[in-house]
Amino acid sequence: MSRRTSAKANRGRMNAGLLAGGALVALVVLTALVSFFWTPHDPTLVDAAGKLREPGGGYLLGADKFGRDTFSQLMVGARTTLYVGVVAVGIAAALGVPLGMAAGMTPRGWLSELIMRVNDLVFAFPALLLAVMLGAVYGAGTLTAMIAIGVATVPAFARVARAATLQVMVTDYILAARAAGRRRGAIALRHVLPNIGSMLIVQASVSFAIAILAEAALSFLGFGTRPPTPSWGRMLQESQELLFSTPRLALWPGIAIALAVLGFNLLGDGLRDFLDPKLRRIRAER
Amino acid sequence: MILYLLKRLAVLLASTAVAAVAVFAFMAVLPGDPAEIALGVNATPDAVAELRKQFGTDRPAVAQFLDWAGGLLQGDFGTSYVTSSPIGPQIGDRLGVTLVLVLGGMVVALVLAVPLGTFAAVRHRDPLGAAISAASQLGIAIPAFLAGILLVFVFAVQAQALPSGGYVPIAESPGEWLRSLLLPWLSLGLVQGAVLTRYVRSAVLDVMREDYLRTARAKGRGSTGALWRHGLRNASIPVVTVLGLQLATLLIGAVVVERVFVIPGLGDLLLNGVAGRDLLLVQGVVMVLVAAVLLINFVVDVTYHLLDPRLR
Numbered sequence: 001m002s003r004r005t006s007a008k009a010n011r012g013r014m015n016a017g018l019l020a021g022g023a024l025v026a027l028v029v030l031t032a033l034v035s036f037f038w039t040p041h042d043p044t045l046v047d048a049a050g051k052l053r054e055p056g057g058g059y060l061l062g063a064d065k066f067g068r069d070t071f072s073q074l075m076v077g078a079r080t081t082l083y084v085g086v087v088a089v090g091i092a093a094a095l096g097v098p099l100g101m102a103a104g105m106t107p108r109g110w111l112s113e114l115i116m117r118v119n120d121l122v123f124a125f126p127a128l129l130l131a132v133m134l135g136a137v138y139g140a141g142t143l144t145a146m147i148a149i150g151v152a153t154v155p156a157f158a159r160v161a162r163a164a165t166l167q168v169m170v171t172d173y174i175l176a177a178r179a180a181g182r183r184r185g186a187i188a189l190r191h192v193l194p195n196i197g198s199m200l201i202v203q204a205s206v207s208f209a210i211a212i213l214a215e216a217a218l219s220f221l222g223f224g225t226r227p228p229t230p231s232w233g234r235m236l237q238e239s240q241e242l243l244f245s246t247p248r249l250a251l252w253p254g255i256a257i258a259l260a261v262l263g264f265n266l267l268g269d270g271l272r273d274f275l276d277p278k279l280r281r282i283r284a285e286r
Numbered sequence: 287m288i289l290y291l292l293k294r295l296a297v298l299l300a301s302t303a304v305a306a307v308a309v310f311a312f313m314a315v316l317p318g319d320p321a322e323i324a325l326g327v328n329a330t331p332d333a334v335a336e337l338r339k340q341f342g343t344d345r346p347a348v349a350q351f352l353d354w355a356g357g358l359l360q361g362d363f364g365t366s367y368v369t370s371s372p373i374g375p376q377i378g379d380r381l382g383v384t385l386v387l388v389l390g391g392m393v394v395a396l397v398l399a400v401p402l403g404t405f406a407a408v409r410h411r412d413p414l415g416a417a418i419s420a421a422s423q424l425g426i427a428i429p430a431f432l433a434g435i436l437l438v439f440v441f442a443v444q445a446q447a448l449p450s451g452g453y454v455p456i457a458e459s460p461g462e463w464l465r466s467l468l469l470p471w472l473s474l475g476l477v478q479g480a481v482l483t484r485y486v487r488s489a490v491l492d493v494m495r496e497d498y499l500r501t502a503r504a505k506g507r508g509s510t511g512a513l514w515r516h517g518l519r520n521a522s523i524p525v526v527t528v529l530g531l532q533l534a535t536l537l538i539g540a541v542v543v544e545r546v547f548v549i550p551g552l553g554d555l556l557l558n559g560v561a562g563r564d565l566l567l568v569q570g571v572v573m574v575l576v577a578a579v580l581l582i583n584f585v586v587d588v589t590y591h592l593l594d595p596r597l598r
Contacts, residue, residue: 121301121308124579126538129572133312136560136568213429217542220431221557240435240546243450244443254432262427 018270024263032079039072044228052246061252064235065242070249073230074256080231081260084146084215084224085208091150092207096157097200101188103158104165116162119155127152127214131223140223149214153207160203164196171195198275205268209261216257232257290591298584305576306358310351313569321367341367354569363570368562373570376555381574383453384551387470387543388536394475395482395532402479403486404518410491419487425480430539434473434546441469451548470547474539478532485528489521496520523593530586534579 040058047067055062061070099119103112131140131148138144168174168191177187218224219233227234232253239249321337322329338344342353357364363373402418409415428436442450448469454462493499541553548554552571559567 117297117301120297120583121304124301124305124576124583125308126534126579128538128541129575132556132560132568133309133572136563136565137312209427216429217431221542221545236432236435243435243439247439247443250435250439254428254436257429257432258424258427261429262424265423265426 015270015274017266018274021263021266021268021270024259025267028078028260028263029082031075032082035072035075035079039069039075041069041072043068043072043076043230045069052242055248062248064238064249070235070252073235074232074252076230077232077235077253077256078260080142080225080229081212081215081257084142084149085211087146088149088153088211088214089204089207091147092153092157093200093204095151096154097161097193099154100158100161100163101165101192101196104162105169105184105188105192107166107169112162115158119158122151123155125152128217128221128223131214131218135223140218140226142225142229145215145218145224148218149211152214153211156207157200157203160199161196164199165192168192168195198271202268202272202275205264205271209264209268212257212261212264287591291588294584294587298580301580302577303355305580306355306573307351309569309573309576310354313565313572314347314350358573364566366564366567368564368567373567376567377552377570377574380550380552380555380571383549384537384540384544384553387467387474387540387549387551388533390467390471391474391478391536391540392529392533394471395479395536396529398475398479399482399486403483404490406483406487407490407494410487418483422480422483422487425477426484428477428480429542430473430477431542431546433477434469434543437469437472438546451546453547453549466547466549470543470549473543473546474536477539478536481532482525482528485525486521489524490518492524493518493521523590526589526593527586530582530589533582537575537578537582 040060045068047063050059050063050067052065053059053063053067059069059071061074063069064073099115103115106112127149130152131145134144134148135141174187174191177191182190215224215231216233216236219231220237222234222237224233225231235253236250236257239246239253242249321334321341321343335344342350345353354364361374363377365372366376402422406415406418406422410419438450441448449466450469452466454466456463540551541556543549544551544553545557552575556568556571556575558564559571
């Protein structure tokens with residue numbers, strides 16, 4: 001294959017990644033939206049007679065040990081996953097982006113040093129530890145899980161925002177804006193933020209995938225979403241004791257988690273390639 | 287270099303000290319008095335006051351903190367309010383189990399990622415190289431505890447070749463110890479291996495584009511020889527960074543995997559502590575985990591400097 005055709009094929013594959021990621025994310029979002037209006041059954045309805053019902057007869061994927069419809073639970077679980085992801089990533093971006101930008105705009109100041117040191121410290125408290133600590137104080141639940149995941153993700157956003165801001169700050173248009181006497185706040189909002197936006201979108205997508213994994217792990221441990229609200233992680237936890245008799249109960253939430261994470265990862269990678277032409281060229285040459 | 291090392295060491299010590307304050311302050315806001323919890327609802331106020339004095343929780347927070355932190359420096363984590371047993375030895379025992387779990391997972395990840403990632407980079411135009419990339423992308427999407435459940439299903443339920451959970455100490459039976467850890471190691475290692483494969487591939491690809499490698503090839507070294515001799519050290523720089531970050535991820539991942547396989551490690555101790563409201567124990571375990579993450583970051587930074595002469 002010539003270098004040129006290979007480059008073309010590579011670009012095609014990159015787009016395929018973006019499309020596949022977008023499609024998977026769209027599927028999760030659509031499922032969550034539909035679950036607001038319709039699920040085949042009430043996902044929280046306990047039905048002793050339908051305990052461990054096999055798939056079929058209106059129960060597409062069967063029922064769990066309480067007779068709850070697996071498919072309906074998966075649908076509402078998508079909603080829980082997205083809810084946690086949106087709030088957690090929102091917290092992380094709302095705190096991390098201004099801090100990272102402030103550090104990037106004053107690279108040699110004490111403020112920058114302080115922000116990055118605190119950042120490193122927060123980095124030492126992974127989401128799981130924060131959630132366990134918060135859970136011990138305020139009781140475990142979706143809210144504490146979201147806050148824990150959000151706070152633990154702040155350093156990632158701050159680092160990306162700082163690195164991107166540092167790059168933008170040396171450009172001519174920032175120099176021009178400063179020479180024109182614009183204030184720092186105005187420069188940050190009108191010139192820096194729009195130019196680091198693409199990096200932040202990529203980071204948001206990648207962080208979303210990590211938030212989904214964290215929520216699943218926390219729910220699995222009993223530090224996430226409380227019953228009866230369906231959550232993929234708790235579905236997995238409940239299925240573990242039945243792994244020998246009814247393995248399908250673990251299969252479906254497992255597939256759902258993997259597909260959602262895969263979707264956001266592919267979307268993040270695809271967006272990175274799509275939004276950064278330089279990177280796109282390098283990748284294409286490979 | 288020495289100046290850098292000293293500076294970085296100072297940052298490590300300061301961060302650990304601040305982390306200790308943060309952990310203590312966080313646990314101090316916990317509702318519920320350890321003495322009241324220990325004595326139950328029918329305790330007399332006098333008895334509660336007496337126990338509070340015994341626990342030392344009647345003193346000001348600063349004095350309690352200094353006492354706790356001073357103890358930590360000597361390896362003394364205090365005495366559990368719930369079980370009345372010293373916490374240090376418990377953490378020590380469990381830490382050993384968790385470390386074995388984490389290091390085993392890391393070895394599995396490295397053994398998988400270095401050859402696969404290098405192969406995927408060298409043969410990046412082949413379908414096989416692309417297949418490895420795709421498989422690693424899928425591997426990243428599977429959390430360690432899910433990998434654990436799947437492995438239990440395949441190797442314990444279907445093949446009945448390995449135990450589905452439980453832990454046998456090495457002193458009891460080395461063979462059974464190994465069997466009890468194989469699936470947990472794989473659960474942690476497969477997922478981290480997938481992440482690492484992508485970084486190794488990317489790092490080797492970057493190195494392959496470098497001029498010095500082209501020169502080495504032009505001087506008559508085969509491409510494998512050139513990569514082996516000149517490329518891998520350079521490719522190892524970004525990989526070491528990721529490896530360090532992953533070690534921290536593995537440590538936390540181990541907490542969940544211990545739950546899946548019922549392994550008596552630090553994670554198990556932590557979660558049992560939370561369930562039993564054994565606050566001082568939780569405080570101690572959290573501190574050990576946070577200090578471990580800080581230490582790992584320190585080692586990564588220093589290694590990074592040693593490997594890359596441009597940074598010196």
